[in-house]
Amino acid sequence: MAETIYVRGEGGGIHAMDLPLPEPIQERLTKGMLQRVNEDGSPYTAPADEEPTGVGKTPAPGQQVAGLPLTEPAKTANKPEWVGWAVVKGATPEEADGMTKADLIEKYGTPTSPSND
Known part of the structure:
Protein backbone atom coordinates (compact mmCIF):
# COMPACT_ATOMS: atom_id res chain seq x y z
CA MET A 1 0.00 0.00 0.00
CA ALA A 2 1.33 3.44 -0.93
CA GLU A 3 2.16 6.07 1.67
CA THR A 4 -0.23 9.04 1.58
CA ILE A 5 0.89 12.61 2.20
CA TYR A 6 -1.11 15.84 2.24
CA VAL A 7 -0.22 18.80 0.05
CA ARG A 8 -1.55 22.37 0.12
CA GLY A 9 -2.10 23.48 -3.47
CA GLU A 10 -1.65 26.92 -4.98
CA GLY A 11 -5.33 27.67 -4.32
CA GLY A 12 -5.06 26.70 -0.65
CA GLY A 13 -6.88 23.37 -0.86
CA ILE A 14 -5.50 20.31 0.95
CA HIS A 15 -5.04 17.26 -1.29
CA ALA A 16 -4.20 13.68 -0.28
CA MET A 17 -1.50 12.32 -2.60
CA ASP A 18 -0.03 8.82 -2.79
CA LEU A 19 3.74 8.44 -3.05
CA PRO A 20 5.54 8.46 -5.34
CA LEU A 21 4.16 11.76 -6.56
CA PRO A 22 3.61 12.37 -10.26
CA GLU A 23 6.64 14.17 -11.71
CA PRO A 24 4.89 17.55 -12.30
CA ILE A 25 3.56 17.57 -8.71
CA GLN A 26 6.97 16.60 -7.31
CA GLU A 27 8.61 19.40 -9.30
CA ARG A 28 6.15 21.99 -7.93
CA LEU A 29 6.70 20.65 -4.41
CA THR A 30 10.47 20.84 -4.92
CA LYS A 31 10.16 24.44 -6.12
CA GLY A 32 8.12 25.41 -3.06
CA MET A 33 4.96 26.16 -5.05
CA LEU A 34 3.16 23.43 -3.06
CA GLN A 35 3.69 22.68 0.62
CA ARG A 36 3.49 19.40 2.45
CA VAL A 37 1.08 19.73 5.38
CA ASN A 38 -0.69 17.51 7.92
CA GLU A 39 -4.19 16.24 7.12
CA ASP A 40 -5.69 19.20 9.03
CA GLY A 41 -3.62 21.73 7.05
CA SER A 42 -1.13 22.50 9.81
CA PRO A 43 2.55 22.68 8.79
CA TYR A 44 4.14 19.26 8.34
CA THR A 45 7.03 18.35 10.61
CA ALA A 46 8.73 15.01 10.27
CA PRO A 47 8.67 12.96 13.49
CA ALA A 48 11.99 13.06 15.37
CA ASP A 49 12.58 9.35 14.76
CA GLU A 50 11.83 9.61 11.03
CA GLU A 51 14.69 10.02 8.59
CA PRO A 52 14.16 13.01 6.24
CA THR A 53 14.67 10.90 3.13
CA GLY A 54 15.60 7.57 4.63
CA VAL A 55 19.30 8.08 3.90
CA GLY A 56 21.37 8.54 7.06
CA LYS A 57 21.14 11.17 9.80
CA THR A 58 23.34 13.79 8.11
CA PRO A 59 21.57 15.38 5.15
CA ALA A 60 23.35 14.92 1.86
CA PRO A 61 23.38 17.74 -0.73
CA GLY A 62 19.92 18.05 -2.18
CA GLN A 63 18.09 16.05 0.54
CA GLN A 64 14.58 17.32 1.16
CA VAL A 65 11.94 17.50 3.89
CA ALA A 66 8.39 18.51 3.02
CA GLY A 84 13.51 25.08 -3.83
CA TRP A 85 16.80 26.12 -2.23
CA ALA A 86 16.16 29.77 -3.13
CA VAL A 87 12.73 29.49 -1.48
CA VAL A 88 14.38 28.11 1.67
CA LYS A 89 16.73 31.10 1.54
CA GLY A 90 13.82 33.58 1.37
CA ALA A 91 12.82 33.98 -2.28
CA THR A 92 9.22 33.56 -3.39
CA PRO A 93 8.61 30.49 -5.59
CA GLU A 94 7.58 32.75 -8.47
CA GLU A 95 10.67 34.96 -8.16
CA ALA A 96 13.01 31.97 -7.98
CA ASP A 97 11.31 30.13 -10.86
CA GLY A 98 11.75 33.22 -13.06
CA MET A 99 15.53 33.13 -12.60
CA THR A 100 17.97 31.03 -14.59
CA LYS A 101 19.78 28.20 -12.85
CA ALA A 102 23.05 30.15 -13.16
CA ASP A 103 21.43 33.19 -11.50
CA LEU A 104 20.08 31.00 -8.69
CA ILE A 105 23.51 29.49 -8.07
CA GLU A 106 25.15 32.92 -8.13
CA LYS A 107 22.63 34.51 -5.75
CA TYR A 108 21.83 31.62 -3.39
CA GLY A 109 24.80 29.28 -3.72
CA THR A 110 27.87 29.21 -1.55
CA PRO A 111 30.61 31.18 -3.30
CA THR A 112 33.52 29.08 -4.44
CA SER A 113 36.91 30.38 -3.44
CA PRO A 114 39.20 31.22 -6.35
CA SER A 115 42.14 28.88 -6.70
CA ASN A 116 45.64 30.26 -6.30
CA ASP A 117 47.24 28.65 -9.32
Whole structure:
Protein backbone atom coordinates (compact mmCIF):
# COMPACT_ATOMS: atom_id res chain seq x y z
CA MET A 1 0.00 0.00 0.00
CA ALA A 2 1.33 3.44 -0.93
CA GLU A 3 2.16 6.07 1.67
CA THR A 4 -0.23 9.04 1.58
CA ILE A 5 0.89 12.61 2.20
CA TYR A 6 -1.11 15.84 2.24
CA VAL A 7 -0.22 18.80 0.05
CA ARG A 8 -1.55 22.37 0.12
CA GLY A 9 -2.10 23.48 -3.47
CA GLU A 10 -1.65 26.92 -4.98
CA GLY A 11 -5.33 27.67 -4.32
CA GLY A 12 -5.06 26.70 -0.65
CA GLY A 13 -6.88 23.37 -0.86
CA ILE A 14 -5.50 20.31 0.95
CA HIS A 15 -5.04 17.26 -1.29
CA ALA A 16 -4.20 13.68 -0.28
CA MET A 17 -1.50 12.32 -2.60
CA ASP A 18 -0.03 8.82 -2.79
CA LEU A 19 3.74 8.44 -3.05
CA PRO A 20 5.54 8.46 -5.34
CA LEU A 21 4.16 11.76 -6.56
CA PRO A 22 3.61 12.37 -10.26
CA GLU A 23 6.64 14.17 -11.71
CA PRO A 24 4.89 17.55 -12.30
CA ILE A 25 3.56 17.57 -8.71
CA GLN A 26 6.97 16.60 -7.31
CA GLU A 27 8.61 19.40 -9.30
CA ARG A 28 6.15 21.99 -7.93
CA LEU A 29 6.70 20.65 -4.41
CA THR A 30 10.47 20.84 -4.92
CA LYS A 31 10.16 24.44 -6.12
CA GLY A 32 8.12 25.41 -3.06
CA MET A 33 4.96 26.16 -5.05
CA LEU A 34 3.16 23.43 -3.06
CA GLN A 35 3.69 22.68 0.62
CA ARG A 36 3.49 19.40 2.45
CA VAL A 37 1.08 19.73 5.38
CA ASN A 38 -0.69 17.51 7.92
CA GLU A 39 -4.19 16.24 7.12
CA ASP A 40 -5.69 19.20 9.03
CA GLY A 41 -3.62 21.73 7.05
CA SER A 42 -1.13 22.50 9.81
CA PRO A 43 2.55 22.68 8.79
CA TYR A 44 4.14 19.26 8.34
CA THR A 45 7.03 18.35 10.61
CA ALA A 46 8.73 15.01 10.27
CA PRO A 47 8.67 12.96 13.49
CA ALA A 48 11.99 13.06 15.37
CA ASP A 49 12.58 9.35 14.76
CA GLU A 50 11.83 9.61 11.03
CA GLU A 51 14.69 10.02 8.59
CA PRO A 52 14.16 13.01 6.24
CA THR A 53 14.67 10.90 3.13
CA GLY A 54 15.60 7.57 4.63
CA VAL A 55 19.30 8.08 3.90
CA GLY A 56 21.37 8.54 7.06
CA LYS A 57 21.14 11.17 9.80
CA THR A 58 23.34 13.79 8.11
CA PRO A 59 21.57 15.38 5.15
CA ALA A 60 23.35 14.92 1.86
CA PRO A 61 23.38 17.74 -0.73
CA GLY A 62 19.92 18.05 -2.18
CA GLN A 63 18.09 16.05 0.54
CA GLN A 64 14.58 17.32 1.16
CA VAL A 65 11.94 17.50 3.89
CA ALA A 66 8.39 18.51 3.02
CA GLY A 67 9.56 19.12 -0.53
CA LEU A 68 12.22 21.73 0.28
CA PRO A 69 15.94 21.03 0.46
CA LEU A 70 17.75 20.81 3.82
CA THR A 71 21.12 21.57 2.29
CA GLU A 72 22.39 23.44 -0.72
CA PRO A 73 22.05 21.34 -3.87
CA ALA A 74 25.09 20.36 -5.89
CA LYS A 75 26.01 22.77 -8.68
CA THR A 76 25.00 20.00 -11.10
CA ALA A 77 21.51 19.61 -9.57
CA ASN A 78 18.51 20.45 -11.74
CA LYS A 79 16.84 23.86 -11.69
CA PRO A 80 13.79 22.83 -9.59
CA GLU A 81 16.14 21.82 -6.76
CA TRP A 82 17.82 25.24 -6.96
CA VAL A 83 14.42 26.97 -7.02
CA GLY A 84 13.51 25.08 -3.83
CA TRP A 85 16.80 26.12 -2.23
CA ALA A 86 16.16 29.77 -3.13
CA VAL A 87 12.73 29.49 -1.48
CA VAL A 88 14.38 28.11 1.67
CA LYS A 89 16.73 31.10 1.54
CA GLY A 90 13.82 33.58 1.37
CA ALA A 91 12.82 33.98 -2.28
CA THR A 92 9.22 33.56 -3.39
CA PRO A 93 8.61 30.49 -5.59
CA GLU A 94 7.58 32.75 -8.47
CA GLU A 95 10.67 34.96 -8.16
CA ALA A 96 13.01 31.97 -7.98
CA ASP A 97 11.31 30.13 -10.86
CA GLY A 98 11.75 33.22 -13.06
CA MET A 99 15.53 33.13 -12.60
CA THR A 100 17.97 31.03 -14.59
CA LYS A 101 19.78 28.20 -12.85
CA ALA A 102 23.05 30.15 -13.16
CA ASP A 103 21.43 33.19 -11.50
CA LEU A 104 20.08 31.00 -8.69
CA ILE A 105 23.51 29.49 -8.07
CA GLU A 106 25.15 32.92 -8.13
CA LYS A 107 22.63 34.51 -5.75
CA TYR A 108 21.83 31.62 -3.39
CA GLY A 109 24.80 29.28 -3.72
CA THR A 110 27.87 29.21 -1.55
CA PRO A 111 30.61 31.18 -3.30
CA THR A 112 33.52 29.08 -4.44
CA SER A 113 36.91 30.38 -3.44
CA PRO A 114 39.20 31.22 -6.35
CA SER A 115 42.14 28.88 -6.70
CA ASN A 116 45.64 30.26 -6.30
CA ASP A 117 47.24 28.65 -9.32
